[in-house]
Amino acid sequence: MLVAAMLAVLTAATLMVVRALRGPTVFDRLVAANAVGNAAIIILALYGFLTERPEFLDIGLTYAMLNIIGTFAVLKFLRFGALGGTGEEEEA
Amino acid sequence: MPALVTHWLGGGLVLVGSVFMIIGAVGLLRMPDVFTRMHATAVSDTLGAGLILVGLMFISGLTLVTVKLFFLILFFGLTSPVATHAVARAALHAGVKPELGEGVEAEAISGEGPQSKP
Numbered sequence: 597m598l599v600a601a602m603l604a605v606l607t608a609a610t611l612m613v614v615r616a617l618r619g620p621t622v623f624d625r626l627v628a629a630n631a632v633g634n635a636a637i638i639i640l641a642l643y644g645f646l647t648e649r650p651e652f653l654d655i656g657l658t659y660a661m662l663n664i665i666g667t668f669a670v671l672k673f674l675r676f677g678a679l680g681g682t683g684e685e686e687e688a
Numbered sequence: 689m690p691a692l693v694t695h696w697l698g699g700g701l702v703l704v705g706s707v708f709m710i711i712g713a714v715g716l717l718r719m720p721d722v723f724t725r726m727h728a729t730a731v732s733d734t735l736g737a738g739l740i741l742v743g744l745m746f747i748s749g750l751t752l753v754t755v756k757l758f759f760l761i762l763f764f765g766l767t768s769p770v771a772t773h774a775v776a777r778a779a780l781h782a783g784v785k786p787e788l789g790e791g792v793e794a795e796a797i798s799g800e801g802p803q804s805k806p
Binding site for chain 2: 621
């Protein structure tokens, strides 16, 4: 069962990667990248259970945090053109 | 519950969740514009991931692993809507036009909501 589920999630991740490569706007790629990250977390959890090593879940938790931070970093960079500062101050 | 029952229940939940992951991925591939694609990823982020993780909870039994799985579900439930909202707002702000049906006013939808005006 776990093997079948892992193959299914791998297939889903492949379809998401196709959208990330195709996506006409950068936001399509961003949404697809976020989805691929979430699929990777699920694959990590399933692989950990498959090999009887649930410590993989810790890596999955870390990856969940990195995923959302990465999405927001890309969004902020798109809007303000830089990652430093709050974006509120104009150049004097 | 006996161990065999929880094992098969967990396996069934994992399989149903992986079906939802594929549904979300196909929607992401075939939907026509950014906003509908986001709507498709919500299926794989909430139902797919949630069902798979709950199934793994049933398989693992009541240990520390269950707590980690619970926190993963919590993270998915918190971050997925926030990221979707942020990307949708940024896309509207950047001028991506949503595909509208027949007879829907395009002026009613814009990046500047009523509460975002200074």
